[in-house]
Amino acid sequence: MTVLAADPYADLAARGRFLLGLNPLAKLAAPLPAMIALVFVRDLVTPLAFIGLAYAVLVAGARLTPRVVLLLLVALPAAVALLGFGMAVWADASRVDQSAVVLTIGPWTLYGGALVIGLATALRLAAIIALALIAGLTTTGPDLVRASVQQLRVPYRVGYTALAAFRFVPRFGHELDVIRQAHRVRGSHGGRGPFAAIARWWGYLVPLLAGAIRHAERVALAMDARAFGAHPDRTERHLVPWRARDTAFTVAFAAVSLVILWLLFPWAASPWAGFPWAGFPGAGFPWAAA
Structure with missing residues (x-):
């Protein structure tokens, strides 16, 4: 390696x-x-x-x-x-x-x-x-993913796929903030009360899911373009x-x-x-x- x-x-x-x-x-x-x-x-x-x-x-x-x-x-x-x-x-x-x-x-x-x-x-x-x-x-x-790949010999295809999924979490938070701001600007906050909150979250869920699918598609295309998974080993940028x-x-x-x-x-x-x-x-x- x-x-x-x-x-x-x-x-x-x-x-x-x-x-x-x-x-x-x-x-x-x-x-x-x-x-x-x-x-x-x-x-x-x-x-x-x-x-x-x-x-x-x-x-x-x-x-x-x-x-x-x-x-x-x-x-x-x-x-x-x-x-x-x-x-x-x-x-x-x-x-x-x-x-x-x-x-x-x-x-x-x-x-x-x-x-x-x-x-x-x-x-x-x-x-x-x-x-x-x-x-x-x-x-x-x-760091945990890198150590697992380097020391435990976890296949890097599995490890770095998990790492990509881990990177999705802060991106989802950012996209959720953008969706909330867009709903506020359009005045579609839905009122108050528990049922209104459920309706708001349902309105957030559909565009958030669509954004997740688009992002996953871009990541998959980028990994294919760089021949990720085509070789038994990969070059490590950081050593743990x-x-x-x-x-x-x-x-x-x-x-x-x-x-x-x-x-x-x-x-x-x-x-x-x-x-x-x-x-x-x-x-x-x-x-x-x-």
């Missing part, structure tokens, strides 16, 4: 944001074992440890905008609290009726064991999301290599994940042994069904 240009991301790791200089596949592979292990975890401490690990890696290795910081520090904890309480409400009371009573409203009782089950489930989901953000916040779609630091990051992250599981997984119930709900069914078995 021929390379015409040097890697444009080669010096990003030297700028203090090492995640931006890593291969996208490394950022996907490193947290994958932890994400799989979290499916089988049922305690509170293990997902909290993985959330802390993901946050530490993001703070040290990514450029976090105020919006992302707000997401990590406010939105994600709020979602955990809301989801945890919601799942606690729907927990089977017969499984946790030996734990402490937290709230009683008429005939309905909320037990501490139900809160633990709900929070454990919510924290697992939050930990998986936090680990996925390591790649999601520092990787672009084109796999370096030693990618291997080091993947191995180090997997090792830290293994240490967290080794230290916390067998002792998941011990931090809560002094609480009244520590004896709810399954507390000693982190792999028991929540």
Whole structure:
């Protein structure tokens, strides 16, 4: 595979944001074992440890905008609290009726064991999301496609077709804005109310679909004119290599994940042994069904 240009991301790791200089596949592979292990975890401490690990890696290795910081520090904890309480409400009371009573409203009782089950489930989901953000916040779609073609040997016909489809998304947004402005200029806004909104969107859909078909036709003609797919390999303009630091990051992250599981997984119930709900069914078995 021929390379015409040097890697444009080669010096990003030297700028203090090492995640931006890593291969996208490394950022996907490193947290994958932890994400799989979290499916089988049922305690509170293990997902909290993985959330802390993901946050530490993001703070040290990514450029976090105020919006992302707000997401990590406010939105994600709020979602955990809301989801945890919601799942606690729907927990089977017969499984946790030996734990402490937290709230009683008429005939309905909320037990501490139900809160633990709900929070454990919510924290697992939050930990998986936090680990996925390591790649999601520092990787672009084109780089992921290029890395898949170069390292995973995905056929470039498949990879760059997906890349062309990915490029359609911002174009559709622009065309939708143009269509909306044209409707406003013509006064065909359709009034107010839910039915008017549905009518407006239907009016947007037909010209947007027609524009998508025209754009796809132009892209297909351009690819045919350049003999795309006629050869087994193609010349790469940008190289996304796999370096030693990618291997080091993947191995180090997997090792830290293994240490967290080794230290916390067998002792998941011990931090809560002094609480009244520590004896709810399954507390000693982190792999028991929540």
